[in-house]
Amino acid sequence: MRVYVPLTLPGLAEAHKAGQLGPGPLTAYAVTPGLREWYVSDDIEELEYAALSRAAAASLRLLAGDPGAARRRVVVAVDVPDGDAVADPDRGLDAAGLGEVRIAAPVPLKKAAAVHVDADDAQADVTAAAAALGAADHGDDDAQFTVDGAEDHELLWFGVQEIPHLIG
Numbered sequence: 001m002r003v004y005v006p007l008t009l010p011g012l013a014e015a016h017k018a019g020q021l022g023p024g025p026l027t028a029y030a031v032t033p034g035l036r037e038w039y040v041s042d043d044i045e046e047l048e049y050a051a052l053s054r055a056a057a058a059s060l061r062l063l064a065g066d067p068g069a070a071r072r073r074v075v076v077a078v079d080v081p082d083g084d085a086v087a088d089p090d091r092g093l094d095a096a097g098l099g100e101v102r103i104a105a106p107v108p109l110k111k112a113a114a115v116h117v118d119a120d121d122a123q124a125d126v127t128a129a130a131a132a133l134g135a136a137d138h139g140d141d142d143a144q145f146t147v148d149g150a151e152d153h154e155l156l157w158f159g160v161q162e163i164p165h166l167i168g
Contacts, residue, residue: 002048002113003028003085003101004055005076008062008069009117012076013167015109021076022106028078029055032087035099052077052116054099056155060147064130071127072118075155078111109160116155117166125149 005021005028015021031047039050052075059073085101118126129150135143158166 001030001080001082001085002051003030003078003080003103004052004116005078005107006055006058006062007074007076008059008066009072009074009167010066010069011062012074012115012163015076016163016167019110020106020108021078021112024103024105026103026107027058028085028101028103029058029099030085030087030101032099032101034087034097038098051099052155053151056116056151060126060129060150061133063126064133071123071130072120073122073126073150073155074118075116076109076112077114077116078107079113080107080111109163112160115158115160115163115166117158118153119156122150122153125153 005026007015007021029051031044031051035050035054036047039047041047055075056073059075063069063071063073080103084103084105086103087101088097129147132140132143132146136147
């Protein structure tokens, strides 16, 4: 099963140094039954993109909590055995939990398939979105517009061998 683990660049550096994502439990995003029902699609590529987008939004939340981190969303795509990624059945179609899964144990970084990171030109919008996240959560429409602006930027794809360049 392909899962998407949200990180920051400092988090990616820690994972690279340790050789693993973790410790567990890890929060990740995947194509879950709830995500399938919400997205209403049978196209696996569209569903995977939706899971990646959910992880990018979670990465933005991590950035909001770490003012010292570079303002670039980071998502690591990892392949894990199906039974290792567990969705909370009680969250069902809860919008905040769509696609969310838990992985109990650390995941070796060698199982990573790719790393997705914002381009340099996204930093201003991601910075503004991270700053506006709290107000958006409290119903501020202008702040939500700013947060949505970060989603206008596609995450770039990098091979795992490029991690040293990304964190360097």
